[in-house]
Amino acid sequence: MEVLYEGLGQLIGWHDPDENREYVLHNKSRELKDKTMTANQAVGKFIKDGDFIASGGFGHVRVSMNIIYEILRQQKRNLIMAGKTAVHDLDILVGNGCVDRVEVAYSFGHEIRGLSPASRRMVESGKCRVVAETSNAGYQWRFLAGMLGIPFLPSRNLMGTDTAKYSSCKVVKDPFSGKLINLIPAAYPDVAFIHVHRCDIYGNCQIDGILVEDFELARCARKLIITTEQIISSDVIRTEPWKTVIPFYFVDGVVEQRYGSHPCEMHGEYFFDEEHIAEWLDLSKTDDGVKKYSGKYIYGVEDFGEYIELCGGEKKMFFLKERQAMRVSLITPWRK
């Protein structure tokens, strides 16, 4: 197939499929073993400076915030992040200088709450670079191609636009239909971290609600950290195996962290902490404010449990559960 045109974007996280098989052969254990560890241990063991990282969930929904904060605490640097509708997680990491390159589907915004002052400032001042553009489906299908163990996936989006021009895709003539077709390169993030509702000590995971991209992301990531609201017995997993969306052999580490998605939402559990998000959006308007936020909520605490206490503890979480059940009204403190 002749390449008719190709994007100028940097190709991030691509490997030859045989090279990846080799990686899987030597690094992804099929042994059923206890993988439980702390967030501190997981980040220390699996994430290194310069890695290409991807965070599970979507926007402010089911995000592994305990890993995000731990990345900051351990001062990881020069990370590349998948902007696969990455919102609060990416804003915190870019704003604090941990991530300096992003491949963007959707980034630097907080949906209805407005744009992200901190990460926008980093991009507009050249401290963080957008290395490639794509779309949500475009990113999703990078993970799907990775999961399938194939070099690329053909698709019919992106073509004809500047998004394609700045992407890492290539356009060819489809040998079947004779029409142009876009080739989306596979992605194998160095590390992914996904927050789930429950899993066992081996990493067999159940997720309630939408999966977003996590089915595919879990299967293409080279290293996968699972954080979970709750560790449950393997017997429960084996009683209802059809509920397992990520089986253990994709998982490298398991971290139990109740409320681990806060201030983001957890399906059926707790709502967005709009007060906390509003505080970040307000403080992150200046570099000093970013430092103040991180000093208070991240560097000022030992771990995620202490952070939750600082955010209002069980009383706050009770309110967020009531809001999730729509028994109390929505509050929108970020509205001016």
Add this chain to the structure above:
Amino acid sequence: MSYIPAIECNVREFIAFTGAGMLENGKSVFVGTGLPMIAGILAQKTHAPNLLIIFEAGGVGPILPELPISVGQSLTCHRGVAASSMHDVMASCQAGFIDYGFLGGAQIDMYGNINTTCIGDHNLPKVRLPGSGGANDIASFANKTIIIAASQSKRTFVNKLDFLTSPGYLDGPGAREKAGLPLSTGPYRVITQLATYGFDENTKQMKLISLHPGVSLEEVQDNCSFDMLIPEKYTISPEPSEKDLHILRKEIDPTGIMIGK
């Protein structure tokens, strides 16, 4: 020209009502955060109870009791038919199951191409915007795309986009097909605070369909950098009823997050 509206409503309420009116019962619509969601819910609560609402993160067929503030929120599958995944809904979209898709943008041109990526140079932008998100996918795949631009002006209706994020008719007739995009797709309507537009069948350029009540032709042209096609026949956009506004204000967005702004 003096105009006395039948019922007082603000621009955002008018746009949401206009968007809702374009959606048909028994069809599917892909919605994003904000006014598109409101339009979808209003349609569902009025003339299109069996409108299939789909969210890009995986919520399928919800019955929405209140306005979600994120396209991934639990509410997006509230009493839905499926809590699915992005791959599932994007694949359905690519395969042709989505009738309508809503888009918004910082800049739009005469062919309905949209910029949501940056203002200024891409490498060191004056303003960095969030990027495509699902917009390029919706613009590529949906059978009919409806663009909402709540602040039409010379700055937003431009001759040349700073960045073409999502495809309209690209540079004119036949361009989408030539680029490889699915046949019979593309922008269908554009709704702004001033008017509703469509696209000329032959030239694929934006064309006035109806002026919102009280808006003049001059206002449309004064708030557009390119030459808007003005046909001999155009109409006045229909207005929401008291019942529509009651649903918008009391049921869909009681805290006024979107329509109260």
